[in-house]
Amino acid sequence: MFSPQGPSLRELTVQALSSVERGYDLLAPKFDYTPFRTPDSILGATTQALSARGPFTDGLDVCCGSGAGMSVLRSLCQGRTIGVDFSAGMLAQAKSAHPDATWVRADVRAMPFAPRFDLAVSFGALGHFLPEELPALFEGVHRALRPGGLFAFPIGTMPPRTAVAHWVTLGFDLTMRVRNAVWRPPFVMYYRTNPLRDVLTDLTTAGFAAESVALTELGQHGDGSPRCQLILARKPLAAAPA
Structure with missing residues (x-):
C-alpha cells in the first residue's frame, strides 16, 4: 500500500489493532514509505524558520520515530543531537539512518533528561497524546532545556468546514474513537x-x-488561513519572581 516498499493493507490493519508502541514497532521497517513520515517540505520550512533563532548547541528530537527530524537538528545544532522515542523498532530505523546521533528509548511523559539542550523539536507526535497527557510532556521538555532554550514543533491547522479535508x-477521529471503545489495547491517534x-x-x-x-x-x-503553524516555546532565562 502507498508504494511497492510500503506496508500492505493487512499490515496496516494489524498495526491499527495493536497498541501505539507495538503498532509502531511493526510499522517501523516500512514507515518511511508511508505518508505518515513527516514530509521534507515541513522539515525544510521548520529548519528555515529556526535558522535565525539560534545559535543552538545540543538538540533533542522528542518522539523521534524513524529519525526524520534529525535532519533539522543536524542543520541547526553544533553539538550533540539526541532522539527519544518509546518504540524500539523506530529507534532501530533511526539509528540505521543516523548512526552518529544518540538514540534513547523512554516514555516522553517522564522525560529522563537534565537541562542540557538548547533546542528541542517534535514532528507529528501530538496526536498520540490525549489532552490530559500534554502537560506532563511539555513539563518534561521544559526540564530538559537550558534557560533560554527553545521547543519548536509544527502543527497542522484544521481546514474550514467547507473543505473535504x-x-x-x-x-x-470518529473511527478511532469507535475503535478504542470496542477494542483493547487502545491506539491513540487523533x-x-x-x-x-x-x-x-x-x-x-x-x-x-x-x-x-x-x-x-x-x-x-x-x-x-495557513495550513501549518510553527509553535515556538521559549524557556525563560530566569524564573519569574514569585
Whole structure:
C-alpha cells in the first residue's frame, strides 16, 4: 500500500489493532514509505524558520520515530543531537539512518533528561497524546532545556468546514474513537484533540513563553488561513519572581 516498499493493507490493519508502541514497532521497517513520515517540505520550512533563532548547541528530537527530524537538528545544532522515542523498532530505523546521533528509548511523559539542550523539536507526535497527557510532556521538555532554550514543533491547522479535508479528518477521529471503545489495547491517534489555543495554554502553564508563526510556504486553506503553524516555546532565562 502507498508504494511497492510500503506496508500492505493487512499490515496496516494489524498495526491499527495493536497498541501505539507495538503498532509502531511493526510499522517501523516500512514507515518511511508511508505518508505518515513527516514530509521534507515541513522539515525544510521548520529548519528555515529556526535558522535565525539560534545559535543552538545540543538538540533533542522528542518522539523521534524513524529519525526524520534529525535532519533539522543536524542543520541547526553544533553539538550533540539526541532522539527519544518509546518504540524500539523506530529507534532501530533511526539509528540505521543516523548512526552518529544518540538514540534513547523512554516514555516522553517522564522525560529522563537534565537541562542540557538548547533546542528541542517534535514532528507529528501530538496526536498520540490525549489532552490530559500534554502537560506532563511539555513539563518534561521544559526540564530538559537550558534557560533560554527553545521547543519548536509544527502543527497542522484544521481546514474550514467547507473543505473535504475537514470532514475526512473528522471521520478519521470518529473511527478511532469507535475503535478504542470496542477494542483493547487502545491506539491513540487523533487529529482534533489538540487545538492550537489549548496547546499554547498548556505550554504557558508548563513555564514557556509560547507563540505561533505561520509557515506560509506550506500554503493556505481556501479561506486564506495557513495550513501549518510553527509553535515556538521559549524557556525563560530566569524564573519569574514569585
